[in-house]
């Protein structure tokens with residue numbers, strides 16, 4: 001699972017500019033600052049280690065809203081990266097590309113231990129120039145714990 005090339009690649013988020021998003025913005029100092037990369041199999045992957053205050057009611061489990069943010073932000077950043085790749089451009093080269101979440105459906109399948117890193121793995125399918133479907137899975141210790149079906153919708157960069 002995942003890419004062996006992560007260490008030498010620059011995360012999607014570190015190539016995007018002026019992104020203050022709580023989950024994925026490199027410009028949000030209080031955010032989660034997730035980092036997403038292409039994997040060799042064409043999926044996009046992200047590894048995240050939670051902090052103790054990201055907990056659910058029981059302190060041993062990860063909060064579901066944080067899980068939703070991880071699934072959402074990894075999916076949308078990956079949709080943006082795919083659009084740049086499809087247009088033959090590096091991320092942020094030329095006219096900027098922005099997508100937002102039109103819809104997201106999440107199945108929470110198992111509680112996620114807060115003290116183990118999670119792996120997010122996104123499969124992308126371009127439905128039209130404006131719409132990308134993302135199926136994003138969240139694993140903990142190789143267990144599938146949550147799955148999101150996301151519709152990413154392209155918007156003007158002044159959205």
Ligand SMILES: CCCCCCCCCCCCCCCC(=O)SCCNC(=O)CCNC(=O)[C@H](O)C(C)(C)COP(=O)(O)OP(=O)(O)OC[C@H]1O[C@@H](n2cnc3c(N)ncnc32)[C@H](O)[C@@H]1OP(=O)(O)O
Pocket residue numbers: 016017018019020021023024072073076077097098099100101102103128130131151153154155156157158159
């Ligand atoms: C971004 C600013 C620049 C910043 C640069 C930095 C880099 C950027 C990084 C950003 C990373 C963010 C990562 C976190 C992701 C969020 O947290 S984003 C915040 C949460 N999302 C929102 O607030 C979105 C709010 N909704 C909207 O703004 C608008 O409803 C939308 C989604 C843009 C669509 O608006 P619209 O263009 O007027 O809608 P429309 O033309 O009717 O729809 C386009 C297509 O999408 C379909 N569609 C739209 N909504 C839905 C839906 N809910 N269900 C199903 N289909 C739908 C339509 O059916 C239509 O399909 P086609 O007819 O083309 O086949």
